[in-house]
Amino acid sequence: MKNQEIAKIFYEIAEYLKMDEVAFRPYAYQKAALNLENLEQDVEEIYKKQGLKGLEKISGVGKHIALKIEEYLKKGKIKYYEKLKKKSPVNLGELTAVEGLGPKKIKTLYQKLGIRNVKDLEKAAKSHKIEQLFGFGEKTEKNILESIEFLKKDKGRFLLGEILPVVEEVYGELKNLKQVERIDVVGSLRRMKETIGDIDFLIASKNPQKVMDFFVSLRGIEKVWGKGITKASVRMRQGFDIDVRVVSKKNYGAALQYFTGSKEHNIAVRKIAISKRFKLNEYGLFKGKKMIAGRTEKEVYKALGMDWMPPEIRENQGEVEAALKGKLPNLIAFKDIKGDLHCHSDWDGGENSISEMAQKAMEMGYEYIGISDHTKFLIIERGLNEKELSEQRKEIDKLNEKFKKKNLKFRILHGAETNILKDGSIDIKDQALKKLDYVIAGIHSNFKMSKIEMTKRMIKAMKNPNIDIISHPTGRILKRREEYEIDFDKILRTAKEFKVILEINSSPYRLDLNDRNIRRCKDAGVKMVVSTDAHHKDQMKYIELGIAQARRGWAEKKDIANAYPLNKLLKDFK
């Protein structure tokens, strides 16, 4: 599927146009990119079946952009984009990721200092060439260096949500090969880590050579690092590597266990094997030369006196001990989720109407959806004021009335994602908050406060008797922005005392709370909610990412508020 690739190019075109101070056109490209990104159908399929007319039906795509999509599908590149790139040959993806750098500053840096990428940027900053530029200064230079340091830490890792669609595609193609008896995603992807270094597949086959030949001929491969009889490694066009390993069926379970990891988990498990005078490797569990387990993962763990455990918790964080004692947690799963409580509608500039969002929620098998649009402080997101909230209520009541008449067991809850202002107050009056079914509060401004001030600010908001949920509690953006400074233990104590629920935000760019904080939350007895923060109905599918992090944090059904049926949930809300 080329949707993401084309979207990425359109985003870059938008940035190039902004560099040249072109008005409005950048936003047209951005909008087209957003809609392509969230499109469920393959844009290539649409083009094959309906041609240019079909492309133009995509929201935000008109005649000219449709032609550019066609050009990419036919020739693999877009002339217009190549021309822009030639004019300013800078690595936009890299440079815009640096905090404080936008198209204008990037343009100046290129024109005055010839800076094309982060490497050039770092060199210039370290030799204090940047602070001398007009419009730049000492602080900007320092911030640039700090931001580069942060980006370096995450280098080479990709977001789980970015990679999953590619994985599904490759998985599907390999699975269809008749020589493939079994195939699994292994490694950190099977463990659903928030960022992924590379993609690993394990395959069972009697004819490894055939599988290898097929694998290295897949579409989208840029370079083959190595190809042997049972092992191959390639670089994909999108910049990450895929490794494939083929084993025979009788070793499959042991290999699955071995390649899933984590390394720390495997070391702990192997120590147990040694203590029982066994040897564990990727081919099986051995007593002397005799293989005593290896066909399935379960068999391997069982032979070691352990229960099988979900991949998400294999991080040597106590799961080995729990598995030995038969005390593994019963992890939350998608089937337990009854509704999504953080969804935006077109009232605040989201893509879909309340009714469309509700429809999607029903399709997902939910009992309820919570509409929680931004409130007035966030002007850019068309935040709602008190009056608009009460108008929105009327629309929601009407829709609920309709569902009742149709005997549908489904309900829309009226919430809001309010803003925690600098002093900890909420941007909506208490009177209006009381009328909502529930209230979310989140920090969307002033991220760089001292730890003490930030903790005070958050706690003040949590003590507001109308606040039920804190959204994206640590404020991080993966690979982009660090968490703000906050005393998380104090936050947990306050959450417990004032019965505030903390959100696990499922956006692929946030995943906030993260796995470790989820575990802390659970251990502190604080309730959580898994939400998507969807600004488009198709983003509701990201719930899987949030659930995966919840599982990594050992969360069970009882820990997750939106695993509760509606009546119990409403009782818990203030």
Next chain:
DNA sequence: GCCGTTTTCGGCCCGACTGTTTTCAGTCG
């Protein structure tokens, strides 16, 4: 460059914050 219960032109989300340029451009959300 897109879009249309003000439809083929004329709009298109805009205020706060930061750092630096002493009056505001650029970035962020």
